[in-house]
Amino acid sequence: MKTCDPKKKALLESLKGGLIVSCQVQKDDPIYTEDIVVKMAEAAQWAGAVGIRANTPEQIKQIKAHVDLPVIGLYKIWHEDTDVFITPTLKACQEVWEAGAEIIALDCTSQITHENNLAWDLLPVVKKEIPEAIIFADVSNYDEARRAIDNGADIVGPTLYGYTQQTKDIEEPNMREFARMCRDFKNEAYVFMEGHIYTPEDAMKCIFLGAHCVVVGSAITRPHLIAKRFVDLLSGYQENWRIAERSKH
Secondary structure, X not given: OOOOOHHHHHHHXXXXXXXXXXXXXXXXXXXXXXXXXXXXXXXXXXXXOOEEEEEOHHHHHHXXXXXXXXXXXXXXXXXXXXXOOEOOOHHHHHHHHHHOOOEEXXXXXXXXXXXXXXXXXXXXXXXXXOOOOEEEEEOOOXXXXXXXXXXXXXXXXXXXXXXXXXXXXXOOOOHHHHHHHHHHHXXXXXXXXXXXXXXXXXXXXXXXXXXXXXXXXXXXXXXXXXXXXXXXXXXXXXXXXXXXXXXXX
């Protein structure tokens, strides 16, 4: 069942029907400056966003110091021997929480981590060690969402659809699969849409299908990838912009 904790419920209900903007930047991105994530978050708040998704304890702290919106925090840590990179350890989750994020996002797929564990096994550990946190399970398919909810996730979203070996070649969201998640899980968890949403019209489709809210990142806050989508298409797809989007940093 959905959380009965009044504080968690109030925060989650405040996001209903709204836009969460993913404000992330890596130091090798062409748009990087020390305060760029703050400017992204301030712009999102000005526009009426209901929340922010942010990466790394450092950037979460920066955003929380300047913007009065709930933050979904994560910590991307890449290793060459795994595709699991979103808050992959308890220590990473604790750092995200201590940085001020109200919601912790972590990989809850069936992939194997750098530590040779199943990614989804971390969720119940985090629930036990940080019970005050709201947990956002980033999954790639329906079955992973089902398992995450069974393990206590407050939120599920198909964030990692397109980032696993089984889904790596896709570019568009799987609206049918997402609608199925909304239909089957709406009474047990909050279902957020995240991943491959590039227009306001597509975001509204997700709300119509049952999304509690919609998270959008690259289409808003990563102009170099927006430009590359145009360039790749104009050049007849000699390259694929999503390779850059998926790159390890």
